[in-house]
Amino acid sequence: MTNTQKALALISTFASGDAQAARELLADGYIQHNLAYGTGVDAFVGAVEYLASAPVKTTVQNVRAFEDGDKVVLQTVYNFAGAGEQVAFDVFRFDENGKIAEHWDNLATLAPANPSGHTQIDGPVEAADLEKTEENRAVVQNFLHDVMQGKAPEKTPDYFAGDAYIQHNTGIADGLSGLGAALAALGEQGISMVYDTVHQVLAQGNMVLAISEGSFGGAPTSYYDLWRVEDGKIAEHWDVMETIADKGLFSFWCV
Structure with a gap:
């Protein structure tokens, strides 16, 4: 698996509830920069398990993904346990063993089209040049x-x-x-x-x-x-x- 494939596999566990897959993708000492969650592997796995137990299924729709060295950038639309659609940028850092070692993100509520008719996610999705x-x-x-x-x-x-x-x-x-x-x-x-x-x-x-x-x-x-x-x-x-x-x-x- 490429690092991009691993990052996509990790965020897909929010929807699948596959806690074991999440644990296998994360490095020991995983660092989390989203302040709504605890840092460490157990905290991430706990979030996956919590979402799996929620009455409304979480959805994950990736829009863009690219790599730069040991980091992967994702732009994704999430709906965590039916709380409403959010557009997010996630950045994952990989360690020398190919494990996900660190994560940063920003999220915002998915909004209607802007004054020019564009949404937060439309447009080209593949990196070129x-x-x-x-x-x-x-x-x-x-x-x-x-x-x-x-x-x-x-x-x-x-x-x-x-x-x-x-x-x-x-x-x-x-x-x-x-x-x-x-x-x-x-x-x-x-x-x-x-x-x-x-x-x-x-x-x-x-x-x-x-x-x-x-x-x-x-x-x-x-x-x-x-x-x-x-x-x-x-x-x-x-x-x-x-x-x-x-x-x-x-x-x-x-x-």
């Missing part, structure tokens, strides 16, 4: 520095092919003009979107996922942004923003 992985990673890294972190905002137009930009954020329309209008509207409401730290930029071909931390409207926020790069320009964007919770608030959810 595999020979341009590092070139495309650099485009996104520079964009994050110059634009999202505000170091050189005047360079914003340089990262786009005119107004040909497809947006999957639930509240923003297509085009550089749509992005500008959305940011201006936030400014008028006194809402700031700040990217303080970029933790990871993972890429395969033309698909590049950035995991960043900052604030939105003053609340600590994690940003998972997936960009599709075409001919050196940012062509498409999917994202999940999630408020970073106080770890203490989630202690009673640990399994």
Whole structure:
């Protein structure tokens, strides 16, 4: 099995309830960064067993998957025990033995189409231009520095092919003009979107996922942004923003 196949097999255990399969895929000392769950193999397996016992079956629909070194990126729609559909980005790190050693994620409620008619998950699903992985990673890294972190905002137009930009954020329309209008509207409401730290930029071909931390409207926020790069320009964007919770608030959810 490839690492991508293993990651897909692991998330499928939420639907199948196969706790033994989950245990076999996880490394000893498995690290969990989702604060709603305890860390470690037993905690993950306990979550699988809990979902298997729920009266409503959990569903798992993977949309996109790609690898970068020892990490696998998944974009998936979950419905945990009938609680409602959520779109998620999952990142799994594999150890030298091919076991899943660490996990990060961001989740958001699946929402209606945005002003341009795009959903949070539609669009191309396969990575292309595999020979341009590092070139495309650099485009996104520079964009994050110059634009999202505000170091050189005047360079914003340089990262786009005119107004040909497809947006999957639930509240923003297509085009550089749509992005500008959305940011201006936030400014008028006194809402700031700040990217303080970029933790990871993972890429395969033309698909590049950035995991960043900052604030939105003053609340600590994690940003998972997936960009599709075409001919050196940012062509498409999917994202999940999630408020970073106080770890203490989630202690009673640990399994």
